[in-house]
Amino acid sequence: xxxxxxxxxxxxxxxxxxxxxxxxxxxxxxxxxxxxxxxxxxxxxxxxxxxxxxxxxxxxxxxxxxxxxxxxxxxxxxxxxxxxxxxxxxxxxxxxxxxxxxxxx
Amino acid sequence: xxxxxxxxxxxxxxxxxxxxxxxxxxxxxxxxxxxxxxxxxxxxxxxxxxxxxxxxxxxxxxxxxxxxxxxxxxxxxxxxxxxxxxxxxxxxxxxxxxxxxxxxxxxxxxxxxxxxxxxxxxxxxxxxxxxxxxxxxxxxxxxxxxxxxxxxxxxxxxxxxxxxxxxxxxxxxxxxxxxxxxxxxxxxxxxxxxxxxxxxxxxxxxxxxxxxxxxxxxxxxxxxxxxxxxxxxxxxxxxxxxxx
Numbered sequence: 025x026x027x028x029x030x031x032x033x034x035x036x037x038x039x040x041x042x043x044x045x046x047x048x049x050x051x052x053x054x055x056x057x058x059x060x061x062x063x064x065x066x067x068x069x070x071x072x073x074x075x076x077x078x079x080x081x082x083x084x085x086x087x088x089x090x091x092x093x094x095x096x097x098x099x100x101x102x103x104x105x106x107x108x109x110x111x112x113x114x115x116x117x118x119x120x121x122x123x124x125x126x127x128x129x
Numbered sequence: 130x131x132x133x134x135x136x137x138x139x140x141x142x143x144x145x146x147x148x149x150x151x152x153x154x155x156x157x158x159x160x161x162x163x164x165x166x167x168x169x170x171x172x173x174x175x176x177x178x179x180x181x182x183x184x185x186x187x188x189x190x191x192x193x194x195x196x197x198x199x200x201x202x203x204x205x206x207x208x209x210x211x212x213x214x215x216x217x218x219x220x221x222x223x224x225x226x227x228x229x230x231x232x233x234x235x236x237x238x239x240x241x242x243x244x245x246x247x248x249x250x251x252x253x254x255x256x257x258x259x260x261x262x263x264x265x266x267x268x269x270x271x272x273x274x275x276x277x278x279x280x281x282x283x284x285x286x287x288x289x290x291x292x293x294x295x296x297x298x299x300x301x302x303x304x305x306x307x308x309x310x311x312x313x314x315x316x317x318x319x320x321x322x323x324x325x326x327x328x329x330x331x332x333x334x335x336x337x338x339x340x341x342x343x344x345x346x347x348x349x350x351x352x353x354x355x356x357x358x359x360x361x362x363x364x365x366x367x368x369x370x371x372x373x
Contacts, residue, residue: 028181031208035198036188038216043247046226050243055231058367061325065363067224068328069335070355071252071319074193074221076339077350078312083196084171085305094309101313105320112317113156119313120306127302 089127097123138268139237145269149276157257158281160314163307164192165285169292170304171196175203179293186286191251192311193218220352225255232262233270242271249278252315259322327366334358 053059078086079094086094097119104118105111165186172182177199185195194215201211226247233246257277265273299307323329338354346353 028178028202031202031211032181032184032188032198034208034212035185035194035215038212039189039191039194039219039222040248041216042219042221042223043226043250044244046223046250047230047243047247049223050227050230050234053227053231055234060228060231061327061366062359062363063224063227064359065327065331065366066355066359067221067228067255068319068323068331069338069358069362070221070224070351071315072332072335073339073342073351073354073358074252075312075316075319076336077343078309080340081343081347082308083200084308085167085301086308088301089305089309097309098313098316101317102320105317110321112314112321115317116156116160116310116313120310123309124302124306127305 089123093123093126096126139235140268141235141238141242141272142266142268143272145265145272146276148265148269149273149278150280152257152261152273152277153280153284155257155261157253157260157314157318158284160310161253161281161285162288163310165288166292166295167304167308168192168195169289169294170296170299171292172199172289173293173296175199177203179290182293183286183289186289187282189215190249190282191219191222214348217348217352221252221355222250224355225252226250229255229258229274232258233267233274235268235271238268238271242275246271246274246278249274249282253281254278256315256318256322260318325366327362330365331359331362334362 053063075098079098080091082089082094100122101115101119103115105115108114168186169182171177172179182199185198189195189198197214197218198211201214206214229250230243230247233243254274254277258274262270262273296304319332323332335354335358338358339350342353342357343350
């Protein structure tokens with residue numbers, strides 16, 4: 025079982041490296057600079073792509089569910105969010121209800 | 130408020146720490162708990178060593194990286210391959226760290242809390258800082274982040290263990306719904322945190338480019354979609370501002 029711990033130490037260090045680069049980069053940027061605005065845009069696009077990956081190429085348990093349920097539930101999340109007056113919890117709850125109903129059919 | 134003096138203004142105000150710990154009890158915390166229940170269930174399904182699996186929570190502290198780690202180790206990939214795969218999923222932590230820390234800078238204050246806070250940076254922490262940190266006084270922000278991150282991290286060890294135990298008891302549709310909380314929450318948090326029109330463009334472009342880049346380069350898809358989509362949105366927003 026020593027193998028797993030050595031691997032884990034390497035993986036943890038590799039992960040923290042990127043956070044460390046972030047600390048160093050943030051020291052050169054002002055909070056309202058165009059550079060920060062660009063970084064925000066990149067991060068937003070990246071997370072949007074990650075959300076889509078849960079829908080079109082999921083792993084683990086979600087891979088056993090229907091693509092149509094995932095698409096409809098995500099649409100329901102956005103719908104519920106706006107209908108309830110931009111409330112995140114309403115959107116998430118709507119998505120969960122739609123998803124569990126579609127998957128139980 | 131105490132009267133301001135020079136020493137006071139250039140240090141952190143650690144009363145932010147307990148406030149951050151309390152902020153962990155949130156919708157974001159609940160959604161995160163659902164995801165980590167799912168992670169615990171994954172450990173169980175792979176028959177992964179429980180202690181090592183739980184240790185990935187505070188040591189890696191980024192769910193995609195943790196999933197890739199246990200999955201790669203289970204497939205007995207070499208240490209180099211495993212580390213590389215985890216590292217690729219962690220690239221997105223760099224912009225998030227920049228954005229979170231840019232909101233907390235206290236000129237002249239000690240730097241070590243930044244290195245600690247950076248360890249807790251993950252998508253959920255960024256989203257929460259977008260939503261809740263505006264009202265936290267500047268000098269309390271970094272302690273607030275550390276309190277929030279440490280509390281979430283400790284709680285998620287418990288939820289992962291719970292998921293490991295519950296794995297065999299939950300029916301599949303219900304367990305899958307727990308996992309689906311994560312993308313739904315990420316998307317809505319993004320929507321609610323958008324401040325500029327160019328960010329809406331970035332969200333749309335990222336969502337459109339994601340499936341395309343996944344076809345072309347499945348290991349770097351998020352990174353490529355983020356750089357291309359974000360840069361395009363930024364460039365268009367910048368040009369429209371210039372024209373005005």
